[in-house]
Amino acid sequence: MTTNQLASQATISPSRTQSDLERFVADEQRRDRVKQVRQKIDALGIKQVYFQFVSVTSRVMGKSVPAAHWESIADKGVQLWYGATADVQADRRGNYIGYGSNAAELVAIPDPETFVQLPWNKQVGRVFCTLFRHREEEDEPGAFLTSDCRGNLRRIHSDFKARHGLELRLGCEPEMMWLKRGPDGKFAGGTTKPFAYHIDQFEQLSPVIMRVHEYAIAMGLDMIQGDHEDAPGQLELNFMYDDVLRTADRLTTYRQICAQVAREFDLIATFMTKPFMGASANGCHHNVSLWRGGDEVVNMLGFDDLPGLEDSFTYRKGGENAFLRASGEWMPDQIGLHSIGGLIEHLPALTAIGSSTVNSYRRMSDTGYWAPIYADWGMQNRTVGIRVSAPGRVEYRAVDSLVNPYLMGAGLLKAFDDGLVRKLDPGQPEQRNIYEAMEAGKEVRRLPTDLRDALDALEADPVILEAMPGDMQRCFFHLKRDEWERFMATVTEWDYERFLEQLP
DSSP, X not given: OOHHHHHHHHTSOTTSOOOHHHHHHHOHHHHHHHHHHHHXXXXXXXXXXXXXXXXXXXXXXXXXEEGGGHHHHHHHOEEEEGGGGGTTOBOTTSOBSSSOTTOOEEEEEEOGGGOEEOTXXXXXXXXXXXXXXXXXXXXXXXXXXXXXXXXHHHHHHXXXXXXXXXXXXXXXXXXXXXXXXXXXXXXXXXXXXXOTTOHHHHHHTHHHHHHHHHHHHHTTOOEEEEEEOSSTTEEEEEEOXXXXXXXXXXXXXXXXXXXXXXXXXXXXXXXXXXXXXXXOOOBEEEEEEEEEOOEEEEOOTTOSSOSBOXXXXXXXXXXXXXXXXXXXXXSOOHHHHHHHHHHHHHHHHHHHHHSOSTTHHHHHHSTTSOOOOBSOEEESOTTSSEEEEETTEEEEOSOBTTOOHHHHHHHHHHHHHHHHHHTOOOOSOOOSOHHHHHHTTOOOOBOOSSHHHHHHHHHTOHHHHTTSTTXXXXXXXXXXXXXXXXXXXXXXXXXHHHHTTSOO
């Protein structure tokens, strides 16, 4: 037994069991990985390590740690006020969101397998962290912090796998826009014209795209394709699908990469859902499937020696796709149909997670741009909320690029679980344009039309609320209800144009 293990066990009273934190740190596989990170730190010349986690709104939070202290702080963790999980933000009445000012400090313990070098600053490494309650809390000291969206997803997925013998693999399509920055530093229009799939527009952003790809590959993203979409400066650059947690980590990493490249080119990289009316929004379709078995395959991506631990460069490959019929036809197998049934049952509540901002509903209201606003499904039907996009793959469409992918992954798992347990029937796939089907008399639920309605739907859905255990639910609703109130209390340019001179 190592000195560190003896020291950690010496602090545990014989009369009590280990806390979640103590068990996490004492894991032998983790200890081996902590040593592997030290080897990478020395080989790569790393001077600082970012200990990072993701807030309720997907903001990347954390602290920087000198690499010389890696081992000790890898076990001890870094401490931040609990409110960091809610963006350290006050509501419009001046109350801190999620936690009071006298709340304790969380403990962020790094997951060493996520260590990777930053390609734009090679003296810096990065690790994602799992969050715990403070060791000296009166209630549940050292327990998993339930406002940790990433930790929640890992635990919810683990429970789902134990219950069903199935794992969720997810690929996302993150649309975003590259915008000009004016002399005042503010938004000054798009960098290209809104021509979908136009190679000339794609080529205009080639230097930006090449830089994004360079950094993405160096951080373990297997980039597979990309195109120019039909809004100014709008690109969709895709990476390979994988286990739901890894995909969420990679989407977070992709956003960080885009932010860095924007700084280098003096541009604005925006994931805002709807910057332009009359043009397509930034969606982030989630392509999902449930699998049995498979192997962990390291993608070396042309590296002789990886600039990080293997897990960042590893993908789940092979196994049995439970959505796919043996015949290979488009109609999903029973597991897929029940999963779609779960999605349709809970689409209104899921909308509050996938379309989580006031601006998200600009996307839902701008007609003519394939907005996924109806709770139905079909094969290759882009007018409904759920689309079978290929044999064995289901596309959930009511999600945009400001999504918190950890909350979304957890919500999808809860919907699938309910569909599988209750054997929910999604009905026959709708192959008609949904608007034509409705004109012919079909009755279909419309998804929520604004953030308030979506939050109400989520609050009334106990199944999807399970994706937000404990403190997470309180933080999410406090943050989002406050966003709605702020929006309703704001006078906009539209108000001036509409009402300023309405009466003589």
